[in-house]
Amino acid sequence: MSxxxxxxxxxxQQENIRLQxxxxxxxQEVVRLRLILRNLGNLNQMALSIHxxxxxxxxxxxxxxxALDSIQAGDGSLMLVDDETQELSFVVVHGSVREQLIGHRxxxxxxxxxxxxxxxxxxIVPNVQTDPRFSPKTDQAFQFxxxxxxxxxxxxxxxxxxxxxxxxxxxxxxxxHADLLMLNVVSQLAAAAIARAEAVLLSExxxx
Numbered sequence: 001m002s003x004x005x006x007x008x009x010x011x012x013q014q015e016n017i018r019l020q021x022x023x024x025x026x027x028q029e030v031v032r033l034r035l036i037l038r039n040l041g042n043l044n045q046m047a048l049s050i051h052x053x054x055x056x057x058x059x060x061x062x063x064x065x066x067a068l069d070s071i072q073a074g075d076g077s078l079m080l081v082d083d084e085t086q087e088l089s090f091v092v093v094h095g096s097v098r099e100q101l102i103g104h105r106x107x108x109x110x111x112x113x114x115x116x117x118x119x120x121x122x123x124i125v126p127n128v129q130t131d132p133r134f135s136p137k138t139d140q141a142f143q144f145x146x147x148x149x150x151x152x153x154x155x156x157x158x159x160x161x162x163x164x165x166x167x168x169x170x171x172x173x174x175x176x177h178a179d180l181l182m183l184n185v186v187s188q189l190a191a192a193a194i195a196r197a198e199a200v201l202l203s204e205x206x207x208x
Contacts, residue, residue, distance in 0.1 A: 050193060050196040050197050050200055051200065052200055052201075052204055054197070054200075056193065056194070056197040057091065057092065059193055060078055060091065060092045060190060060193065060194075061092045061094075063078070063186060063189055063190050063193065064076060064077070064078045064092050064094055064164065064186075064190075065094060066186060067164060067166065067182070067183055067186040067187075068094055068166055070182045070183075070186070071150065071166055071169070071175065071179040071182055071183060072169055072170050072171050073150070073166035073167060073168065073169055073170065073175075073179075074095060074167065074168050074169070074170045075094060075095030075096065075097075075144075075166075075167040075168055076093075076094050076095065076164065076165055076166040076167055077090050077092065077093045077094070077095075077101060077164070077165055078090075078091055078092040078093075078154075078162060078163075078164050078190065079091060079106075079113060079117075079162050079163050079164075079165070080154075080161060080162035080194070081108070081117060081160060081161060081162050082105070085105070086107065086108045087105040087106060087107055087108060088105065088106050088107075088108060088113060088114060088117055088162065088163065089103065089104075089105050090102055090103060090104045090105070091162070095167070096144065097142045097143075097144050100142050101138075101142060104138070104141075104142075106135075106137075106138065110135055111133065111134065111135035111137075111138065112125060112128065112131065112133045112134055112135075112149055112151055112165070113151055113163050113165050114135075115133045116151045116152065116153050116163050116165075117153060117160055117162065117163050120153045120155055120160050121153065122150075122151065122152035122153065122180055122183070122184060122187075123149075123150075123151055124149075124150050124175050124176075124177070124179070124180055125148060125149045125150075125151070126148050126174045126175070127147065127148060128146050128147065128148065128149050129147075134146075134149075146167050146168065147167075147168050148167070148168060148169065148174060148175055149165055149166070149167050149175075150165065150166040150167075150175040150179055150180060150183055151163055151164070151165040151166075152164055152165075152180070152183045152184050152187045153187065154187045154190050154191045154194065155187070155191055156191040156192070156194065156195040157195075161190075161191055161194050161195070162190075162194070164183060164186065164187050164190065166179070166183060
């Protein structure tokens, strides 16, 4: 009987330790998410107050950083549509191949990002190697390995301006629907910033 009591006591002690650790983890996650939401709020204010001197690339860089932090992705990029060439251009990149990728272009409809831009549809791809839309050309060109991907279009008034893609969760877990929702929120912020910047430039051109 005493051995059973000792066994039960040990189990309860271990369970208590586990619950304490889980509680600490959840508290840290809440703090992290609050900081992210505060950052997104600040970025939203910046997007709404864009003026001719605003560095739009720097703002988009901050937006992408906030997006990747919010879903714990190690790499990612923001690409804009070039209407003249019908290509996606890597404008902002975070991760191991940042310097090499900026300015790189892919045709609309090619690869997962090209598909998302063409169809204006957000997708989660747990394993890109099994997705027929995945094109390995960019990975091969820059010696990178994409495992999983989350990709959302940047849309303003029905017009696709570009895409945001997040690659390879740092926790080694898969992207989930909550990540998709968060990235959609960030893409709307990016869309507002880009559209506002275009409007400011157009206003300047007309003034001249």
